[in-house]
Amino acid sequence: MTGRVVVAGASMGGLRAAEQLRAAGWTGAITVVGDEPHMPYNRPPLSKEVLAGKAPFESLAFTPKAAAADVDWRLGTRVAAARLAERAVALDDGSEIPYDGLVVATGMRPRRLRCPGPLAGRHTVRTIDDAQGLREELTRPGARVVVVGAGFIGCEVAATAVALGVTEVTVVDPLPLPMVGPLGELLARALLKRHEERGVRFALGTGVAGFEGEDRVTGVVLTDGTVLPADVVVESVGSVANTEWLAGNGLDLTDGVLTDEQLRAGGRPEVVAVGDVARFPNARYDGASRRVEHWSIPTDTAKHAARTLAAHLAGGQAESAPFAPLPTFWSDQHDFRLQSFGAPVLGLGDVRVLDGDPEGDVLVGYHADDRLVGVVALGGHSAAMGAARYRAQLLKQPALTA
Numbered sequence: 515m516t517g518r519v520v521v522a523g524a525s526m527g528g529l530r531a532a533e534q535l536r537a538a539g540w541t542g543a544i545t546v547v548g549d550e551p552h553m554p555y556n557r558p559p560l561s562k563e564v565l566a567g568k569a570p571f572e573s574l575a576f577t578p579k580a581a582a583a584d585v586d587w588r589l590g591t592r593v594a595a596a597r598l599a600e601r602a603v604a605l606d607d608g609s610e611i612p613y614d615g616l617v618v619a620t621g622m623r624p625r626r627l628r629c630p631g632p633l634a635g636r637h638t639v640r641t642i643d644d645a646q647g648l649r650e651e652l653t654r655p656g657a658r659v660v661v662v663g664a665g666f667i668g669c670e671v672a673a674t675a676v677a678l679g680v681t682e683v684t685v686v687d688p689l690p691l692p693m694v695g696p697l698g699e700l701l702a703r704a705l706l707k708r709h710e711e712r713g714v715r716f717a718l719g720t721g722v723a724g725f726e727g728e729d730r731v732t733g734v735v736l737t738d739g740t741v742l743p744a745d746v747v748v749e750s751v752g753s754v755a756n757t758e759w760l761a762g763n764g765l766d767l768t769d770g771v772l773t774d775e776q777l778r779a780g781g782r783p784e785v786v787a788v789g790d791v792a793r794f795p796n797a798r799y800d801g802a803s804r805r806v807e808h809w810s811i812p813t814d815t816a817k818h819a820a821r822t823l824a825a826h827l828a829g830g831q832a833e834s835a836p837f838a839p840l841p842t843f844w845s846d847q848h849d850f851r852l853q854s855f856g857a858p859v860l861g862l863g864d865v866r867v868l869d870g871d872p873e874g875d876v877l878v879g880y881h882a883d884d885r886l887v888g889v890v891a892l893g894g895h896s897a898a899m900g901a902a903r904y905r906a907q908l909l910k911q912p913a914l915t916a
Contacts, residue, residue: 517542517827520603520611522593522759523619524548526556527789527812529576531617534820536581540827544585545611547603549592550641553578558809560645561670562846566677567649571642593620598763598785615823618760618771618779618787619816622753622807627662631725631735636747639667651746658682658743660734662722663750664692666845669705671748672714673847684715684742686722686734697852698862698880701892704872705847712848717742753807755791769793770805776832777819783826786819788812797836797913799857799887806841814839838913840905844898853898855905856880856888869900877901885911 519535521528524546532544548554555574563569578585594606602612624638637648651657652675659675661668664687675683685692691702692709706716717736726733726741734742755770765780766772770793772779777794779785787794789812795801818839822832845852861880868889870876875893877900879886886908891901 517614518612519544519615519617519823519827520593520613521546521617521619522596522603523617523621523756523789523791524550524587524589525554525619525621525789525812526576527619527621527791527816528617529554529578529582530813530816531619531788531820532585533579533582534816535617535824536579537817538820538824540615540820540824542614542827544582545588545613546585547588547591547593547605547611549590551590552642553587553589555642557640558844560642561639561667562674564642564645565639565649565652565671565674567653574642593759595759596763598760598765598780598782601784603759614784615827616785617819617823618757618785618791619789619812620756620759621789621791622755624749625752625754627722627749627751629722629724632727632730634729635727635731635745636725636749638749639671648746648748652678652680654745657745659684659746659748660742660744661685661748661750662734663687663752664689664716664718665695665750665752666693666843668748668750669693669709669847670845671750672709673712676713676848681713682715682743683713684717685709686717686720686736686742688719688721688737690719692716692718696859697890698858698865698878700865700867700872701852701876701878701890704876704892705852708848708850753790755805757791766793772803775837776822777815777837778822778832783832784823786823788815788819792819794837796838796857798838798840798911799860799882806839808841808843810842811839836913840909842905850893851898852890852892853901854888854890855901856886856908858888858890861887868904870897877904879904 595604694702720738724735757767771787790807858880864881868879875897880888889904891897
């Protein structure tokens with residue numbers, strides 16, 4: 515095969531796409547473009563082991579498979595624009611790269627609070643540089659930390675800060691319970707209790723109105739009028755899809771990049787999307803198009819999209835089997851773990867305890883129309899193993915939209 519595939523994005527999704535293109539038979543050139551200066555690395559440890567000083571960068575970096583050793587990596591630059599009709603991308607260094615196939619793998623960036631006040635002292639956790647900079651501040655004696663957002667990253671950062679010896683850690687969220695959106699009330703209440711028992715404070719049911727301080731944050735002003743003293747603020751208020759570079763090409767960029775069941779974007783067989791920037795239908799459930807920000811998704815989507823793209827570039831047709839990945843995530847907080855398989859958010863209306871007790875190790879099932887759609891374990895090793903046993907059951911279920 516001759517020609518070139520450009521992979522826009524050099525994180526895990528970009529690496530897996532390059533590897534899977536080789537596995538699918540593409541022998542032409544592959545160029546991967548990424549804005550970070552680093553080779554692809556594992557991001558989940560950033561809010562835990564890296565922040566705690568237990569994981570150097572070398573331990574995070576992925577080792578590309580031998581088949582992808584000839585991939586051309588353009589790091590420290592980004593794709594600034596795309597002209598899909600002309601099959602070319604423009605980089606922010608002024609250069610252009612023509613392509614025969616394009617993989618959209620530009621992922622997400624942290625959403626930032628738009629509130630009055632100084633910027634110094636406010637952090638996000640998305641890159642290795644973010645985590646290392648935040649660690650320097652958390653380890654300063656007497657640091658007072660406010661985490662805005664009680665989702666996965668927010669709760670993990672709060673737990674890590676307490677483990678580092680920070681005595682004043684407060685999590686702020688407009689919702690009434692931490693992680694209640696993805697997990698539901700039962701597990702959210704159990705999480706709240708565990709965090710509070712380990713020293714994390716919560717200001718729930720309120721948001722952030724602004725920040726006090728001249729050159730640097732000294733306090734967080736809440737919408738209920740409360741002022742929380744703060745030397746360090748961590749903003750964990752969601753993500754924004756990196757899709758601006760695709761504007762003007764007729765794609766649906768409402769929430770990430772809308773694709774079909776073969777991960778093709780905008781009906782273009784030469785353009786596919788992978789990772790958490792892709793909004794795709796999952797035949798395992800209701801077939802609705804959603805983005806999924808779980809660790810398993812870059813690999814699952816890369817494998818499927820690579821087969822789709824390689825088949826097109828070889829003059830064939832993409833496979834007809836429905837794309838039905840099983841989302842997987844875990845979250846380590848304090849001395850316990852959340853382990854999930856499936857799509858719990860689709861079964862929040864019917865949550866059942868499958869084993870254990872919310873006061874200890876517990877395994878919870880999420881159901882839609884009496885069908886098990888997800889399981890989440892909270893606790894130690896035995897709870898996580900219980901969830902793993904249900905994984906096989908979830909995988910055996912026939913796809914709903916096959």
